[in-house]
Amino acid sequence: MHIEDEYIRLIFGLKLKQIRTEKKLSLFGLGKLTGLSKSYLNEIEKGKKYPKPDKIALLSEHLEVPYDHLVSLKLDNNLAPIGEILKSKILKEIPLELFGIQEKNLIDIIANAPAKVNAFISTIIKIAQNYNLTRESFFLAALRSYQEAHNNYFEDIEQQVLAFAKAYHIDLNAPIKALELEEILREEFGYHIDNEELSKYDTLAELRNVYIPNKNILLVSEEVSEAQRAFIYAKEIAYNYLKISNRLYTFPWVKFESFDQVLNNFIASYFAGALLIPEKQLIQSLTTFFGKEAWDEGEFLAIMNQFNCSAESFYQRLTNVLPSHFHIKNLFFLRFTHKEHSPKYKLTKELHITQQQSPHANRNNEHYCRRWVSINSVKSLEANAIDSSFGIQISSYDDSDNEYLVLASATSDPFRKNVNRSVSIGMLLSSHLKRKIKFVKDANIETRKVGITCESCAIAACDERMAEPWRLEKQQNFETIDATVNHILTTYS
Structure with a gap:
């Protein structure tokens, strides 16, 4: 070597x-x-x-x-x-x-x-x-730290999006269609786009796209939705417009060779999200919405639907603008996946700003609290056999004084059979948040006492409990022993 x-x-x-x-x-x-x-x-x-x-x-x-x-x-x-x-x-x-x-x-x-x-x-x-930490896990953790250090807002990329939109006469006041971006890829960057090739390989069923650099060919799954296709095209435009050559060639990624590829993948994804969900338009809609005294689910979904984006892209975009423009800096983003009839819900993506919020991933294979709206939205989706479900709640943690306003959306995974997923964003209920978002005082928003995992939860008589709180009981036992020992030492001193 x-x-x-x-x-x-x-x-x-x-x-x-x-x-x-x-x-x-x-x-x-x-x-x-x-x-x-x-x-x-x-x-x-x-x-x-x-x-x-x-x-x-x-x-x-x-x-x-x-x-x-x-x-x-x-x-x-x-x-x-x-x-x-x-x-x-x-x-x-x-x-x-x-x-x-x-x-x-x-x-x-x-x-x-x-x-x-x-x-x-x-x-x-x-x-x-x-904890079986792989090289990939290490790099992804480093990326999350980089995002969190900047409150997940990058002014330079926001400005590059505006410059691109101006140069290519993109109307940011209207939903950007995939066809409009496809034309730019073909005419400006010489792309050849194939929508049939990926369907020939059963082993590639989970991939949305594959880019072949030496031929400048983009293979796109015929299963992608309009919003997913727009995101794929916007991301490819980012690689070209920003002149990024050290990049990943699949979405989702299969492997990466260096941290630079991980970082560049994030930059291209950020660019795509900022293009499809323009900053100015989103802020205007949220400002009006946050001024409402009562929660209105229909209006929230209407804001999401005014952009050509998936629920996940929209929630991730919220993590950019809430800290930077509304100074809501204590929040988390979570993505869960669930295979139908499985007892396990997997936390596959998370982001915390500006500190480690609750809940967060555990590496002990424990059962996440079933009282979270993130999980309940998936359960509702599966129980009612619907295309999407939405939930909102105020989560009050049994082991702290913290409360979070949490919004969650669930959909099926089009690329994995019998697999569903939810994305959620949680904001710490502070005095600042209550001033910024008027509807947090709406009595119609359910407040639930929640834990982190069943194994560490003190909530009594919980119908959703999946395991005994052995971790909590072990900790309490140690504390009892410690208190007794201190009592003995005090008595004899």
């Missing part, structure tokens, strides 16, 4: 610092022994310089360690995890600058406190192993 020179320097520097420290030598002391300057040795240990063979021989002699040990890329067990991280090139795959981190500063941190950094990395690796 080829390892970049800077990482070879860093590994050598880590080994040198470890050996020097073990021999209780200061940089000044090592300099006196070897005749090398303190500043030169400091730059070696920080991975900024790699010594020439004669200097390595000098260090080997005075530190009394074999030459081969010094130049070997193998680290001792207590530093091995750092070596694995460096060799894996993971630092190169994530654009650290997106998070305001300079790579050289990160390397300095590792060089200055290798033992502490190693312990931290070891902990992260063990957690990842325990």
